[in-house]
Amino acid sequence: AFNAAVAEAQPALNAFITLTPEKALEAAAAVDADRAAGKALGKMAGVPIGMKDLFATTGTKTTAASNILGTFVPPYESTVSQKLWDAGAGMLGKLNLDQFAMGSSNETSAFGNVISPWRREGSDAQMAPGGSSGGSSAAVSARIAPAATGTDTGGSIRQPAAFTGISGIKPTYGRCSRWGIVAFASSLDQAGPMARDVRDCAIMLEAMAGFDPKDSTSLDMPVPEWEASLNADLRGKKVGIPREYRMDGMDADVARVWDEGIAWLKDAGAEIVDINLAHTKYALPAYYIIAPAEASSNLARYDGVRYGLRDLPPKESARGAGLQDMYAATRAAGFGAEVRRRILIGTYVLSAGFYDAYYTQAQKVRTLISRDFMDAFQTVDVILAPTAPTAAFGLGEMVSDPLAMYLNDVFAVPASLAGLPAMSVPAGLDRQGLPLGLQLIGRPFDEQGVLDAGLAIE
Ligand code: GLN
Numbered sequence: 319a320f321n322a323a324v325a326e327a328q329p330a331l332n333a334f335i336t337l338t339p340e341k342a343l344e345a346a347a348a349v350d351a352d353r354a355a356g357k358a359l360g361k362m363a364g365v366p367i368g369m370k371d372l373f374a375t376t377g378t379k380t381t382a383a384s385n386i387l388g389t390f391v392p393p394y395e396s397t398v399s400q401k402l403w404d405a406g407a408g409m410l411g412k413l414n415l416d417q418f419a420m421g422s423s424n425e426t427s428a429f430g431n432v433i434s435p436w437r438r439e440g441s442d443a444q445m446a447p448g449g450s451s452g453g454s455s456a457a458v459s460a461r462i463a464p465a466a467t468g469t470d471t472g473g474s475i476r477q478p479a480a481f482t483g484i485s486g487i488k489p490t491y492g493r494c495s496r497w498g499i500v501a502f503a504s505s506l507d508q509a510g511p512m513a514r515d516v517r518d519c520a521i522m523l524e525a526m527a528g529f530d531p532k533d534s535t536s537l538d539m540p541v542p543e544w545e546a547s548l549n550a551d552l553r554g555k556k557v558g559i560p561r562e563y564r565m566d567g568m569d570a571d572v573a574r575v576w577d578e579g580i581a582w583l584k585d586a587g588a589e590i591v592d593i594n595l596a597h598t599k600y601a602l603p604a605y606y607i608i609a610p611a612e613a614s615s616n617l618a619r620y621d622g623v624r625y626g627l628r629d630l631p632p633k634e635s636a637r638g639a640g641l642q643d644m645y646a647a648t649r650a651a652g653f654g655a656e657v658r659r660r661i662l663i664g665t666y667v668l669s670a671g672f673y674d675a676y677y678t679q680a681q682k683v684r685t686l687i688s689r690d691f692m693d694a695f696q697t698v699d700v701i702l703a704p705t706a707p708t709a710a711f712g713l714g715e716m717v718s719d720p721l722a723m724y725l726n727d728v729f730a731v732p733a734s735l736a737g738l739p740a741m742s743v744p745a746g747l748d749r750q751g752l753p754l755g756l757q758l759i760g761r762p763f764d765e766q767g768v769l770d771a772g773l774a775i776e
Pocket residue numbers: 419420421422449450469470471472473474475502609727
């Protein structure tokens with residue numbers, strides 16, 4: 319049934335890059351066989367999911383929504399996707415995303431943007447599903463997939479979840495292996511689940527998480543039973559409300575939903591405490607130095623030799639073309655405008671003359687931001703804030719202004735820089751009928767605290 323729904327919705331949503339109905343059916347058949355044989359079933363037995371097209375899948379195209387990997391078929395499987403198959407899940411297909419996960423609207427995909435299933439009341443204008451995990455958010459929100467994987471470098475699970483009225487959690491950095499996930503900014507990249515509700519996220523995260531010796535930053539810690547421990551009773555818990563997030567000119571609906579969230583957590587027994595996260599305003603500039611710096615380094619591997627696309631200069635000049643010409647032609651044809659912009663920023667901030675002024679400075683800011691959080695967590699157990707400063711915007715409304723697009727990440731990037739678990743849960747609609755999300759940020763390794771508070775809001 320999900321296979322049919324996916325195929326039917328594809329023209330309207332463009333949520334998938336590749337459909338793999340046979341994989342979903344194979345997994346279902348395997349579960350039936352296991353059940354008949356009396357074998358124990360996995361956590362995700364028979365659940366058909368969407369896989370963000372950033373996770374390498376053996377024998378199935380893995381494009382990162384780029385031309386440079388446009389026809390790349392990996393001979394290996396990412397650790398996280400393998401864990402999901404081992405838990406009994408099946409693959410509906412590979413989900414569209416912003417190219418190399420760079421973006422907040424899905425408009426940087428080389429395969430056409432994803433279209434959100436949501437509309438403003440009384441309008442036909444197509445809305446952005448958020449990004450970069452916009453195929454994931456659109457598919458789960460449209461109910462054509464019960465759940466999907468996402469990745470979050472600076473908000474790419476949380477912001478699309480908020481834009482489409484679903485739940486998504488970015489676990490503590492290191493919980494989910496990065497092995498086999500196309501790298502964007504390695505010190506920030508984290509995989510996580512996107513699903514209809516908090517419980518489904520907890521179940522799926524248990525299947526995705528766990529130590530992996532193939533990822534040098536993988537956490538060597540047991541995976542807790544988050545689902546079995548879910549508890550929306552917050553008596554004895556303290557919830558921090560960061561003053562710095564209440565910015566001038568904040569959307570009135572976002573401010574209202576935040577206040578409602580505070581009231582719900584109080585009802586659940588929590589004590590509300592105002593906190594300071596003093597360096598918040600430097601998080602976004604630091605992120606947009608560190609992430610492009612790491613990206614420019616990670617993307618150096620796409621040289622036309624080892625993976626994917628290889629291009630040569632036009633015919634007349636091709637005679638005698640050297641290695642440099644091939645690199646240039648391949649990368650010019652293979653990378654979209656936003657990816658090229660990030661590579662330029664990244665190589666600039668890492669260049670000899672500017673390294674200290676930008677990159678070193680940004681790393682210092684990153685430390686200050688982490689310290690702000692650690693200080694706050696001396697007093698509070700979990701932090702509540704909006705996921706994004708606005709509801710979804712329309713497709714095309716922001717593309718011409720990359721800075722305005724970057725600003726949409728303002729509430730998402732601090733937790734990324736600090737490597738903290740953070741979740742977005744749906745929290746109501748704005749006056750135009752679009753979903754708004756609330757974000758819960760927890761102590762390192764305390765996904766449970768984040769999930770529990772999310773449950774109290776949901
Ligand atoms: N919007 C952010 C960016 O463009 C976040 C991306 C992400 O988390 N992958 O960098």
